[in-house]
Amino acid sequence: MDRFDRQERIQVDGESWDQQKLLKSKVAIVGSGVLSQNIAAALVGLGVGWLSLYDNRAAKGRDPGEFLALFRRNGHAFAADSLRDVLLHMSRDAGTGEPLLRVESTPWKFVDPASACILGAPNLIIDATNDPFAERVLLDYARARNIPLLNASAKRMHAELSLDRGSGGLEERLSPDYHGKGQHPLTAGLIAGIAADEARKVLMPLGTERPIERTVRFNGLSGNLLGVYDELAQEKYDSLDLSGMRAAVIGAGALGNWVIPGLSQMGVGSIEVWDPDVFEESNLSRQLMATLHEDAVGRGKAETVVQVLSTMFPEVQYTVRAEPFEGAFARKPDVVFRCTDNWESTRSINDAAVREGIPAVFCGTDPTVGQAYLFKPGDNYCLECMFGVDKQIAANAQPIGCTAAPDPSVITTNMVAAYLGLALFERFAAGDAVPKNIIKYDNHLISQRLHYPYTEQSPALEGSCRCRGSP
Structure with a gap:
C-alpha cells in the first residue's frame, strides 16, 4: 500500500x-x-x-x-x-x-x-x-x-x-x-x-x-468565530499563558499529528498522548510527525510523535500512553482532545469528561468535511448528545476521521479540523464563551460562502442525558 x-x-x-x-x-x-x-x-x-x-x-x-x-x-x-x-x-x-x-x-x-x-x-x-x-x-x-x-x-x-x-x-x-x-x-x-x-x-x-x-x-475575536467584527479583547489572548495546563490527546494519527504540535506551539506545559497503533506507509501522506521521523513505519504512533516533538519543545512535558484509552486518567487533565478513530474510544472520552468535569474537544473529518466541537461541562451538550455516540456504536458505524480502516482520507481536512479544535480550546482557556454549536468546514460549500467557518447545530438526542447540558 x-x-x-x-x-x-x-x-x-x-x-x-x-x-x-x-x-x-x-x-x-x-x-x-x-x-x-x-x-x-x-x-x-x-x-x-x-x-x-x-x-x-x-x-x-x-x-x-x-x-x-x-x-x-x-x-x-x-x-x-x-x-x-x-x-x-x-x-x-x-x-x-x-x-x-x-x-x-x-x-x-x-x-x-x-x-x-x-x-x-x-x-x-x-x-x-x-x-x-x-x-x-x-x-x-x-x-x-x-x-x-x-x-x-x-x-x-x-x-x-x-x-x-x-x-x-x-x-x-x-x-x-x-x-x-x-x-x-x-x-x-x-x-x-x-x-x-x-x-x-x-x-x-x-x-x-x-x-x-x-x-x-x-x-478568532468574533463571538462564534464566524463574524466580521471583533467582539473580544485581543490583549487577553496576547498574554495567555498555558504553561500550567495539562492536555490529553486521544489519538496520534492524522488529527493528533496536528493537534499535538499545535498545543506545543501554544505553550501548553504538559501533554499526554494516547495511541496503541503503529505508523504504516499509507499514513505518510497525512501524518506529519511520521514524515519528520527518520524511520517511522512500524513504530508506535504515540512514541514517535513524542520523540520528534521532544527535540523541538524541550520545555513541554510529554507522556506516552501506547494503549487504548478506556476512560481513566492517572492525573486529571485540564482538557481532553478526541482525535481517535473509533466510537468506543469516543464513548470512553465522553464518560470521563462528564464524570470528572473535563472539557472535551471533538475533532473529526472525512474527505470533504472537517469539524470541531468543545464540550464544556455544565455549559453545553456532551459528545453523546451532539454526536449520538451510543447509536454510532450500535450501528457499527465507521467514525468520522477513521484511520484504522483503509477509507478515503486527506491531509487538508485533518489540518482544518485540528486547528478549529485548537481555536475552540484557546477560547475556553482564555475564559471567553465557547460556541455551543459544531464548527464545520465543507470544501464543497466553501466557494458559496463569504466567511469561513460556519456553524451547524446538531440536534440533541431524545430524552435526558446525564451530562445535563443545555444548548
Whole structure:
C-alpha cells in the first residue's frame, strides 16, 4: 500500500482522485514563515510533484511558532533553504529513503515586475508573505500570464484567503491589514489547510467542485468565530499563558499529528498522548510527525510523535500512553482532545469528561468535511448528545476521521479540523464563551460562502442525558 493510497480512494461525483495529475504539477510558494511552512507541508502530503520556494528571510533561531524550521536547519542562512531540506525529508520514500518530490528554494525578494520573472510558468502561485507590495507584484505577473494566484495572510486571531484567476477578485483584497504582522501558528495552520485544499482544486478539481470565488476569512475575536467584527479583547489572548495546563490527546494519527504540535506551539506545559497503533506507509501522506521521523513505519504512533516533538519543545512535558484509552486518567487533565478513530474510544472520552468535569474537544473529518466541537461541562451538550455516540456504536458505524480502516482520507481536512479544535480550546482557556454549536468546514460549500467557518447545530438526542447540558 503506497503513501497516497488513502487519498486515491476519494471520489467526488463519480470522478476519482488523479494522483498523477498532482505529481506532474508545479507550485511556486512565496514566503518562508509559519504560513508557508504549513501550506508546503500540506502540499507534500498531497503529493504535488514540484515545489519552488522563494524568500530572502534569514533563518531564525529557535522559534516555537515555526516548528518545521526547528527540525532540520543544516546551518542554512536563509529560511527557505532550511524549509526545502525539511520538505525533502518529509517526502522520502519509505523503502529507498529517496525524495519522491522535487523541492527547490531560492533566496529572493519580489521588489518590482522584473524580479517576478524568476517564477517562470508554474501551474499555481501561492503568496504567503503578509506583504501587500509583494502581493501586487505577484498579482500583476500572474494575470499577465494567466496563472492562478492564491493569496494567504495570517496574524494573531485573524486569517484570510483569496484566489485570483484573472477575474479581478483578489485586487479588492490587497490591503495593509496584515502588513508587518507576525503570522501566528494557530490561524496560519487553519488557513494553510484551506489554502492547500483550494490549491488541490485548482490543480486537480473533482466532479462539480470549484475553487473559492471570494475572500475566505477566519476571525478568532468574533463571538462564534464566524463574524466580521471583533467582539473580544485581543490583549487577553496576547498574554495567555498555558504553561500550567495539562492536555490529553486521544489519538496520534492524522488529527493528533496536528493537534499535538499545535498545543506545543501554544505553550501548553504538559501533554499526554494516547495511541496503541503503529505508523504504516499509507499514513505518510497525512501524518506529519511520521514524515519528520527518520524511520517511522512500524513504530508506535504515540512514541514517535513524542520523540520528534521532544527535540523541538524541550520545555513541554510529554507522556506516552501506547494503549487504548478506556476512560481513566492517572492525573486529571485540564482538557481532553478526541482525535481517535473509533466510537468506543469516543464513548470512553465522553464518560470521563462528564464524570470528572473535563472539557472535551471533538475533532473529526472525512474527505470533504472537517469539524470541531468543545464540550464544556455544565455549559453545553456532551459528545453523546451532539454526536449520538451510543447509536454510532450500535450501528457499527465507521467514525468520522477513521484511520484504522483503509477509507478515503486527506491531509487538508485533518489540518482544518485540528486547528478549529485548537481555536475552540484557546477560547475556553482564555475564559471567553465557547460556541455551543459544531464548527464545520465543507470544501464543497466553501466557494458559496463569504466567511469561513460556519456553524451547524446538531440536534440533541431524545430524552435526558446525564451530562445535563443545555444548548
